Amino acid sequence: MSKEVPRILLIEDDTSIAELQKDCLEINHMTAEIANDGLVGLNRALTEVFDLVIIDIMLPLMDGFEICRKIREKKNIPLMIVSAKKEDIDKVRGLGLGADDYMTKPFSPSELVARVQAHIKRYQLLTQSDPVLDTIERGAIVINTSARRAFVLGKEIFFPAKEFDLLLFFMVHPNRVWTKEQLFRQIWDMDDLDGEIYTVVVHVGRVREKLKKAKLSEMPIETIWGSGYRFNA
Template identity: 35%
Template sequence: MSKYNVLVVDDDADIREAIEIYLRSEEITVLKAENGLEALKTLEEKEVHLMILDIMMPKLDGIQATFKIRESSNIPILMLSAKTEDTDKIVGLNVGADDYMTKPFNPLELIARVKSQLRRYTNLGTYAASTDELQVRGLVLNKKAKTVTVDGEQVKVTPTEYKILELLMEHKGRVFSIDEIYEKVWGDPAFHPENTVAVHVRRIREKIEINPKEPKYLKVVWGIGYKMEK
């Protein structure tokens, strides 16, 4: 039985079939969708460990689909496009893609990049929904033991600080507004929660950052909120 499910999203049936043949040779299960809307529906119904996503598609293109996916998921996204301009690559990576290939592509290179992303996803903590640990480089949160360590050293955090870290680490790279953090962590409607959240974030930084004024883990996105750096 395959360990991984890869979702291939392309409006060209021949490309979908070709990629399926390549990946099945590596004992990877392939799910397929014709456009971004079908991809989002598949993500809701199936467990997906990586997505190969074409940019130019009808109904919902790859850029728009990536925006939607990154609202709730950190699965690796490998973008495909017939275009070769650097601007397409930059846009794709900026909206949240992890890698980029242009068509036509070398099947061996595609397989190598897919396997590399899957290893990173499962070994470095982003595949955390079904594991007991969340990890961002030296920062590790153990959901079973309810502990937080930095470079192997345990740090003491309050339950609220723990919940904030857990929320941000489960969605690395996603920016949460102050209202979102308050409502998800405190469980109450947000009513001017700026100071409350800011105080907790400052305390967390003092515990996990070498230099809280130049954080490498918990970053502020000015005018929007906070995120855990990938």
């Protein structure tokens, strides 16, 4: 990750939208570079160093869902989808493929900037070594915070950025109920959950799915109906 001015990749084929995004980010002291088709965007995301990637869904040569999936297989950087597709099923799919956030067009330039800044800040903070919490162990789950590695029953399990942050947060704060609103504020560093409930639900679901595949005898993340989620330790 770059240490100074954040570098953003915009994978967007609509020139006017891409230039608007670029202008918004650069006015706010970030650099932004544009890729106008899916294949070029994927190649740049995998071979160059960016602090965050913004991805449209409907792109030439490769759609945004596939780009998101392929990036997430190789890199843990923040990924945002900004798309005209507004259906909940598209949001769930995008988040399920590893996107950290999903915004719909038309978007508020100030909200775009705020979300980008929040994701970068959160990722930078959580990738810094914390000697006090270097290793956290809850039952069969062990997390090394400085290396951002997670182990379940002794086997390493890969969790993308926000999934890792979510699991780490649960493990640091066990045995209490967290609402979706609280989790959204803590993990995404944003206050407004309006229209973003799937962001939390999908990420919790993906963490649970990976823990289940790791063959834990009991699922530690419990749904408290009408309230939220609790990590039992």
